[in-house]
Amino acid sequence: MNSPSDHSSIERHALDRTRAPVFRFDNSYARLPEHFYARVPPTPVAEPGLLRLNRPLAEQLGLDADALSTPAGAAILAGNRIPDGAEPIAMAYAGHQYAQFVPSLGDGRAILLGELIDRAGRRRDIHLKGAGRTAFSRMGDGRAALGPVLREYVLGEAMAALGIPTTRALAMVATGEEVYRERIEVGAVLVRVAAGHVRVGTFEYFARRNDTEAVKTLADYVIARHDPDCAEAEQPYQALLEQVVARQAELIAQWMLVGFIHGVMNTDNVAISGETIDYGPCAFMDAFHPQTVYSSIDHFGRYAWDQQPRIGYWNLTQFANSLLPLLGADEDEARQRARAALDRYGKAFERRYYGGLRAKIGLLDARAGDEDLALDLLGRMAAQQADFTNTFRTLGEVSADDPASDAPVRAQFADPSVFDQWAVPWRERLASQARPDSERQAAMRAVNPAYIPRNHRVQQAIDAANDGDLAPLDRLLEVVSRPFAEQPEHVEYRRPPRPDEVVERTFCGT
Known part of the structure; x- marks a missing residue:
């Protein structure tokens, strides 16, 4: 489990109290011009206490997990102690929030402590979320509540286990303080x-100020950090735009293939790196419906499951607009290059999404009619309120030549005959491909998870954690870290919520 070390002796514990973790920082963003950020230290908390440490991630980062598990480590992770080499900054950015442009957002409750080079040679940010007020806090308190911190920890780990690009949590730390939202809540730092x-909002921040030099500096920084091959392209900034377009198209397709709804796809929540970032009012669907919304503030369904591809394109258009001064000698040339790059979005999304749907229903190659077959299944699932995850998982248990094996997937439909009708052309399609049934079933199990962090399970873990009990969190983390395994000892985690367990709304941490 991702839990603090158990120091078994008084002597060991006494020694560890003075054992400070070593971070080998190399802070490239802090070397950019000063107007890219505000230098600000984290605000100390009353009583830092390590709740959970992601030990495998610490190992990947080249950090000493045992040292991080000490009081000295907790003090660093909470922001009470600044380790050597850190250069704490709050990053400046703007953003379109529900299509309304806000010229100055920035890190209002998060601080970039510094950057590490991990064991694989990748540059990684270490970011404290809930670390106190900054120059961008406006009316916010700069703090985070335990519930949203726990949600982000769990969903980030689940997403990583699903193989979807994501930010992750190194630790969650109690602060010994209360925060005030709709009610008094337990404080924490992620x-x-x-x-x-x-x-995208970082680029918008400078573009809307007509600071072309800053846009160029930022683009050059991103190319050097994420896309060095673009520097050799004939049009480096168009190449960068194309790379970001491709990453976002594939990311959103991957979300949809597991029934994930981000919930707040504002441009300040779109990472240029292509990672899932800012888990707020997000959720995995239980019963499937394409217009599903969980966010408590998305009153008109702007960020519903089926709207995510369209919003992804809209967000990327704002990125392209920010890059226009770098894309051509005149406006017409710049816009032509921007459109050429954006035109790649639809094909990239469809290739990943429809290819993923074919794999989810066990098809080895692409043939005419496959997309219609997959979309017909989704339509029937929506009409029948079939569970998204369980329908695809149990479909993989079906034998191509034994209708009796259909029972688990038929049970997902209020009227099983609706599935039976679809299964006739599906079986005909399976028969047309030279592939052993066992191989097809194994391939389906490899892309259709059995376990997701269901909303009611996350909420149960949050409620228990607020009462000081982290055992439900530990069980949930154990389950979602192996989403494609059968895990018979945890089969109850496959169960959709009972009516009294349904979580209809999720909330932003602010």
Whole structure:
């Protein structure tokens, strides 16, 4: 489990109290011009206490997990102690929030402590979320509540286990303080690890100020950090735009293939690195419906499951607009290059999404009619309120030549005959491909998870954690870290919520 070390002796514990973790920082963003950020230290908390440490991630980062598990480590992870080499900064950015442009957002409750080079040679940000007020806090308190911190920890780990690009949590730390939202809540800090925190909104911040030099500096920085091959292209900034377009198209397709709804796809929540970032009012669907919304503030369904591809394109258009001064000698040339790059979005999305749907229903290659077959299944699932995850998982248990094996997937439909009708052409399609049934079933199990962090399970873990019980969190982390395994000892985690367990709304941490 991702839990603090158990120091078994008084002597060991006494020694560890003075054992400070070593961070080998190399802070490239802090070397950019000063107007890219505000230098600000984290605000100390009353009583830092390590709740959970992601030990495998610490190992990947080249950090000493045992040292991080000491009081000295907790003090660093909470922001009470600045380790050697850190240069704490709050990053400046703007953003379109529900299509309304806000010229100055920035890190209002998060601080970039510094950057590490991990064991694989990748540059990784170490980011404290809930670390106190900054120059961008406006009316916010700069703090985070335990519930949203726990949600982000769990969903980031689940997403990583699903193989979807994501930020992750190194640790969650109690603060010994209360925060005030709709009610008084337990305070916490999330230590977030990311490939980078530059967002579409970061580019918008400078572009809307007509600071072309800053846009160029930022673009050059991103190319050097994330896309060095673009520097050799004939049009480096168009090449960068094309890379970001491709990453976002594939990311959103991957979300949709597992029934994930981000919930707040504002441009300040779109990472240039292509990682899932800012888990707020997000959720995995239970019963499938394409217009599903969980966010408590998305009253008109702007960020519903089926709207995510369209919003992804809209967000990327704002990125392209920010880059226009770098794309051509005149406006017409720049816009032509921007459109050429954006035109790649639809094909990249469809290739990943429809290819993923074919794999989810067990098809080895692409043939005419496959997309219609997959979409017909989704339509029937929506009409029948079939569970998204369980329908695809149990479909993989079906034998191509034994209708009796259909029972588990038929049970997902209120009227099983609706599935039976679809299964006739599906079986005909399976018969047309030279592939052993066992191989097809194994391939389906490899792309259709059995376990997701269901909303009611996350909420149960949050409620228990607020009462000081982290055992439900540990069980949930154990389950979602192996989403494709059968895990018979945890089969109850496959169960959709009972009516009294349904979580209809999720909330932003602010």
